[in-house]
Amino acid sequence: MSTKEKVLQKLKTTTGYVSGEQLAQELSLSRTSIWKAIKELEKAGYQIEHHSTGYRYQPSDVLDAVELAEGIQQPVAIRVLDSSVSTMKDAQLAVLNGEEPPVLVVADMQEAPRGRFNRPFFALEKSGIYMSILLKPDTQLHELPQYTVLMAVAVAEAIDALVGVDTQIKWVNDIYLNGKKIVGILSEAMMDVESNSLKHVIIGMGINFSVPQEKFPAELQEKATSLFADRTPTITRNQLIIEIWNRFFDLLEQEDADYLTVYREKSFVLGKQVTFQRQNQQYTGKAVAISETGELIVDLGSETLALSSGEISLSAIQ
CATH class of the missing domain: 1.10.10.10 (Winged helix-like DNA-binding domain superfamily/Winged helix DNA-binding domain)
Incomplete structure (x- = not known):
């Protein structure tokens, strides 16, 4: 030391x-x-x-590996970086290096942040939380969408508890506050080719923590915000990170954890008209349900479609 x-x-x-x-x-x-x-x-x-x-x-808002390790109740190998090109890639590298999961990578800044479908998102140094975790598949969870749903619930509930707000979840992996995006979550599976089974799971996220509203690019001003966009933070990033992972691991260990009920209750899309594209054709319908495996059920009037998170991105919600 x-x-x-x-x-x-x-x-x-x-x-x-x-x-x-x-x-x-x-x-x-x-x-x-x-x-x-x-x-x-x-x-x-x-x-x-x-x-x-x-x-x-x-109390200081400095990312601290020692503080995180002491606060997270599950044993986790923690790496805190000043900057990372991609914490998802850092987690992938941990697999190649033979590191034993769980491995958590947290960065003060992400240089090339990407979300679903390789879309870029805005990052600001020392004003966000950019992290990814490498996990071994849990015996109770056999599909990647379940991890995404569970993660979204853990993040939303952690924010609500510490900040005293009421967040919503936009299917499948975004957290919203007052109609604007504050968190994006990305899950990736690493498969065993021979057995075609889930070998590793990597979950990454970017959280807009204290980005001033005026710092967001003009095209994002009406779409995105941060937890403390116009006021001094009442918590530190370390505290939020600890709360998120303690809730995540607690849900993961509960065989009868009813996180889907919470996910549905906090849904930003259920009951609304949604627009999406499938096979180069645009559809508009009403989001009526979320299945047990995390699919979004949309009623088009003439038929009902089940949308998979891996193939569909909602382009409009009304």
């Missing part, structure tokens, strides 16, 4: 002020080393209050 990490850990576990002299004595370091460590921590974004009696740690 580096000097900076030792000082940070000591500050976090001390409720009041702690003097530089006390830090130096307890950590067997010089006063100069303590001062330099404090400056390095502040440069990294940590909030440290200075007082005549010493230093005191203040």
Whole structure:
């Protein structure tokens, strides 16, 4: 553990002020080393209050692998990056390197963020959560859409609980707040060619955490927002990440977890007219149900279609 990490850990576990002299004595370091460590921590974004009696740690919105590991109740290998081209690719690389799941990759910035159908999405440094997790398939879940549905529920409920809002889920993998997108979720399966079975699951997401509304590109101003677009965050990104994964793993371990009911209750599309394309033909119908395997059931009047998340993207919802 580096000097900076030792000082940070000591500050976090001390409720009041702690003097530089006390830090130096307890950590067997010089006063100069303590001062330099404090400056390095502040440069990294940590909030440290200075007082005549010493230093005191203040909740800081800095992604911290140690804090995440301590907060997430399931053992997870955690990697925090300043920047990543794609955390999904980082998770895929973990498979090639033979790393044992679960592996969670979290980045402060994603340079080439992509969603479903390889669509780009907006990212802003230190203002979002960009993360992907590598999992081994659970015996209770045999299909990829189930992971996507479960993940959407965990994210929506975590946000609602910590921020005090009421999010909705747009089929199949977007979280909305006040009619605008705040989260995109992407799931990928890695198959065993010989047995044609699910070998690994990678779930990635981008969360607009504290992106100011004016920072979104003009074409996204009416479509996207962030949790704290016009106010100071009341929680840290670490706290939200921890809450999301604790809820996800809790649902994953429950054999009778009724996450589909929550998914349907929070649906942004059920009961509305939706427009989509299938085989180069455009359809419009009413979204009437979500199946047990996550398909969207649409009533076209003349027939009913079951839409799969892998083949269809809704182009309009009214």
